[in-house]
Amino acid sequence: MIDRASGLPAYRQVAGALREKINTGEYNPGDKLPSERILVETYGVSRITIREAVGLLRSEGLVSSEHGKGVFIRPPHRVERLSRSRLSRAARAENKGAFLGDAEANKFTPSVSVKITFEPADTDTATTLGIDEGVEVTVRERVMRANGLPVQLATSRLPREITRDTLIEQVDTGKGGSYARLEEAGYPLDHFVETVSTRMPTPEEASMLQLDNGTPIFAVRRIAYSAEGRAVEMNDMRLSGDKYELAYEFPAG
Amino acid sequence: MIDRASGLPAYRQVAGALREKINTGEYNPGDKLPSERILVETYGVSRITIREAVGLLRSEGLVSSEHGKGVFIRPPHRVERLSRSRLSRAARAENKGAFLGDAEANKFTPSVSVKITFEPADTDTATTLGIDEGVEVTVRERVMRANGLPVQLATSRLPREITRDTLIEQVDTGKGGSYARLEEAGYPLDHFVETVSTRMPTPEEASMLQLDNGTPIFAVRRIAYSAEGRAVEMNDMRLSGDKYELAYEFPAG
DNA sequence: AAGTGGTCTAGACCACTAC
DNA sequence: TAGTGGTCTAGACCACTTT
Numbered sequence: 001m002i003d004r005a006s007g008l009p010a011y012r013q014v015a016g017a018l019r020e021k022i023n024t025g026e027y028n029p030g031d032k033l034p035s036e037r038i039l040v041e042t043y044g045v046s047r048i049t050i051r052e053a054v055g056l057l058r059s060e061g062l063v064s065s066e067h068g069k070g071v072f073i074r075p076p077h078r079v080e081r082l083s084r085s086r087l088s089r090a091a092r093a094e095n096k097g098a099f100l101g102d103a104e105a106n107k108f109t110p111s112v113s114v115k116i117t118f119e120p121a122d123t124d125t126a127t128t129l130g131i132d133e134g135v136e137v138t139v140r141e142r143v144m145r146a147n148g149l150p151v152q153l154a155t156s157r158l159p160r161e162i163t164r165d166t167l168i169e170q171v172d173t174g175k176g177g178s179y180a181r182l183e184e185a186g187y188p189l190d191h192f193v194e195t196v197s198t199r200m201p202t203p204e205e206a207s208m209l210q211l212d213n214g215t216p217i218f219a220v221r222r223i224a225y226s227a228e229g230r231a232v233e234m235n236d237m238r239l240s241g242d243k244y245e246l247a248y249e250f251p252a253g
Numbered sequence: 254m255i256d257r258a259s260g261l262p263a264y265r266q267v268a269g270a271l272r273e274k275i276n277t278g279e280y281n282p283g284d285k286l287p288s289e290r291i292l293v294e295t296y297g298v299s300r301i302t303i304r305e306a307v308g309l310l311r312s313e314g315l316v317s318s319e320h321g322k323g324v325f326i327r328p329p330h331r332v333e334r335l336s337r338s339r340l341s342r343a344a345r346a347e348n349k350g351a352f353l354g355d356a357e358a359n360k361f362t363p364s365v366s367v368k369i370t371f372e373p374a375d376t377d378t379a380t381t382l383g384i385d386e387g388v389e390v391t392v393r394e395r396v397m398r399a400n401g402l403p404v405q406l407a408t409s410r411l412p413r414e415i416t417r418d419t420l421i422e423q424v425d426t427g428k429g430g431s432y433a434r435l436e437e438a439g440y441p442l443d444h445f446v447e448t449v450s451t452r453m454p455t456p457e458e459a460s461m462l463q464l465d466n467g468t469p470i471f472a473v474r475r476i477a478y479s480a481e482g483r484a485v486e487m488n489d490m491r492l493s494g495d496k497y498e499l500a501y502e503f504p505a506g
Numbered sequence: 507a508a509g510t511g512g513t514c515t516a517g518a519c520c521a522c523t524a525c
Numbered sequence: 526t527a528g529t530g531g532t533c534t535a536g537a538c539c540a541c542t543t544t
Contacts, residue, residue, distance in 0.1 A: 009532060019456075035510060046534050048301075051511085059312050059466070061453045068510050068541035081448070084503050179505075189505035195334065196501070198451040198469045198494040200314045203272075213312070216451045216469030216494065224505070241451040241469065248449070248501040250337050252432075252442035252477070262513060288529060299515050304530085321522035321529050 001043050010045050014053035017043075022062055022073055029075040033063065036071075061214035061242070074212065080106045080146075082239075083247040084194065089183075092176050099144045099152065100177075108146040114171045115141045118160060125157050128223065128234045136160040138169055140178070143208070146243075150209050153238040162187060162232060179224065182233065187226040194222045196246060201238075209240045216241040254296050263298050267306035270296075275315055275326055282328040286316065289324075314467035314495070327465070333359045333399075335492075336500040337447065342436075345429050352397045352405065353430075361399040367424045368394045371413055378410050381476065381487045389413040391422055393431070396461070399496075403462050406491040415440060415485060432477065435486065440479040447475045449499060454491075462493045469494040 002013050021027050034042065039050045054071055057063045065071045082102060103110035117139045126133040138160045144152040156178065158168065166181045167173045173181055179189060201209065201217045209217070218239040226232045254270060255263050274280050287295065292303045307324055310316045318324045335355060356363035370392045379386040391413045397405040409431065411421065419434045420426045426434055432442060454462065454470045462470070471492040479485045 011532075037510085047536095049533060052532085054511095055308075059453065060455070065511060066542090067512065068543080070510065070542095077450070077452070079450070084501065088504075089506055191502055191504045193500060193502045196449060196471075196499040197330070197332070197497075198471055199330070200312065200467050200469065202313070214453050216453065218449075218451055244450075246449040247446065248337065248503065249444055249446045250501065250503070251341075251444045253342055264513075290529085300517095302514060305513085307530095318530060319523090320531065321524080323523095323529065 002045060010043075011049045011052035011056065014039070014043050014045065014050060015056040018053065018057060019060075019062065022057075027073050029073050031073045032070040033072070058213045061212070064212040064214075077242050077245075079245045080108075080151075080243060081245045081247050084192075084249070089189075092179055099142075099154075103146070106146075109148075111145045111148070113143045113145075116169060116171065117141070121157075121159075125234065128221075129157065129159055129231050131159050138163040140168070151240050151243050153205070153208060154235055155237075156233055156235045158182075158233045178233065182224070182226075187230070187232050189232075190225050190227045190229070192222055192224050194220055194248075196220050198241065205238055209238065211240060212242075218244060218246065220246070255298060263296075264302045264305035264309065267292070267296050267298065267303060268309040271306065271310060272313075272315065275310075280326050282326050284326045285323040286325070311466045314465070317465040317467075330495050330498075332498045333361075333404075333496060334498045334500050337445075337502070342442075345432055352395075352407075356399070359399075362401075364398045364401070366396045366398075369422060369424065370394070374410075374412075378487065381474075382410065382412055382484050384412050391416040393421070404493050404496050406458070406461060407488055408490075409486055409488045411435075411486045431486065435477070435479075440483070440485050442485075443478050443480045443482070445475055445477050447473055447501075449473050451494065458491055462491070464493060465495075471497060471499065473499070 001017060002010050004010070006013070018033065027033065033039070033054070036047055036050050036054070040047050043050070054063065054065070058065065062074060063071050064074050080102065099112060100110055119137055119139050120134040121129065121131055121137045123133055125137055126135065138158045140156040142154045143150055144154065162182070162185060163169050166185050168178050168181050183189060197219045198216050199219065201211055201215070205211070205217060211217070218237070218241055220237040220239065222235040222237070223231050224233040255266050257263070259266070271286065280286065286292070286307070289300055289303050289307070293300050296303070307316065307318070311318065315327060316324050317327050333355060352365060353363055372390055372392050373387045374382065374384055374390045376386055378390055379388065382390070391411045393409040395407045396403055397407065415435070415438060416422050419438050421431050421434050436442060450472045451469050452472065454464055458464070458470060464470070471490070471494055473490040473492065475488040475490070476484050477486040
């Protein structure tokens with residue numbers, strides 16, 4: 001099976017052969033690959049070479065290994081589509097926040113843990129919120145779970161000046177969530193800006209979101225602007241890349 | 254340096270030590286890591302173990318190897334921000350298409366190669382464009398380069414019925430690009446919907462976009478809707494994840 | 507107990523880059 | 526020529542899962 005004279009390294013040839021069998025459907029999602037010892041005999045290469053081939057497929061997100069059980073073909077993405085129109089005032093009024101709205105739209109059981117702290121603004125925060133460095137900021141760190149599985153990390157930062165004496169400083173922000181409280185506090189919202197980037201997770205992110213190898217994450221920063229044009233909240237979100245798809249609609253005019 | 258009794262594998266301890274030195278600034282972007290042979294002596298482990306540690310950092314996108322030269326700390330993302338308001342009619346009128354608009358905004362020298370074919374619609378295309386399977390579709394495949402470097406792959410599909418006798422079937426679509434031609438042909442655009450997902454690239458995508466290890470890609474599908482609500486174009490884009498950031502603005506109301 | 511993937515060793519040769 | 530990363534081997538022991 002392996003052409004030693006082709007110039008292509010053996011492990012890439014093995015990876016290519018396995019990839020082919022996955023793509024053509026000879027192996028299907030959930031199937032187990034032959035064990036490493038068997039692949040050694042099949043392709044006539046050493047075990048390390050087989051492991052390198054499998055490692056390549058893993059880093060492509062095609063397979064994932066389970067210690068003591070085997071290597072399995074990963075199922076296609078299970079995707080929750082996050083449509084940004086759900087942030088409309090009307091949609092917000094109906095529930096306790098964006099994540100719970102997603103839960104209703106996508107039919108999963110949501111749970112959220114929240115940690116609230118107060119910190120001086122670092123450079124990035126100060127620049128983004130248009131305040132001075134060191135000014136006190138309310139920080140809401142949340143872990144969102146769908147059916148018990150962590151799928152999203154989010155950290156919101158707001159100038160404390162505008163959250164004092166509101167439910168935003170409490171774990172439960174009440175019906176409509178933080179955005180509703182902001183509007184009541186005299187900061188009617190005008191628009192949001194989201195910037196989306198993607199990268200591989202840090203080891204901490206990978207463990208918190210229970211990500212397989214070869215799974216990138218979305219890093220989304222949402223900034224909420226009040227009617228006066230002030231940035232009143234920044235929300236840094238980390239989404240598991242294999243569970244989410246983001247949808248945006250915008251006019252042509 | 255390595256604690257054999259900690260239970261944590263040696264290669265993870267080495268990776269952790271190197272990651273620490275990168276994060277604390279002991280190694281800076283562009284710096285070369287000590288050679289593998291030197292790390293072998295430093296940490297008292299075999300070369301394979303060192304290579305496993307470096308491989309982990311590579312898969313995290315922290316470093317990249319150059320054969321014969323060394324392993325280098327990757328510079329932070331060089332980011333082009335793609336703001337979707339650039340698709341407004343006014344912005345489009347000024348240039349030949351979205352990519353050339355980006356070029357102007359981000360000051361790089363753009364080049365585009367285009368391949369045009371006509372194909373029967375597959376299931377996905379038919380569903381998305383609301384036509385029957387097998388109906389002829391105009392396919393524009395493009396490779397966009399910034400300063401000679403491929404940064405984006407894009408494939409547009411439109412029902413041929415509406416592109417016949419327009420510049421959309423030509424390599425050069427003229428001032429304002431395909432969208433301007435669509436509007437002239439009697440399909441004024443109303444809005445776009447973009448869905449964004451992220452994943453690791455296939456080997457082909459990685460080689461076309463010249464991606465380092467540990468670099469995910471954006472897969473963006475943009476659908477253009479005419480004033481009558483018809484999907485007139487679908488555009489599947491592949492963007493290098495370490496070069497792009499996507500920005501979307503939407504109202505709170 | 508048997509099978510699986512995970513870790514690790516010592517050593518070899520190759521391909522690429524620099525001087 | 527010397528140094529670098531890339532590939533590969535044969536073999537060992539460990540940790541986890543299943544039977």
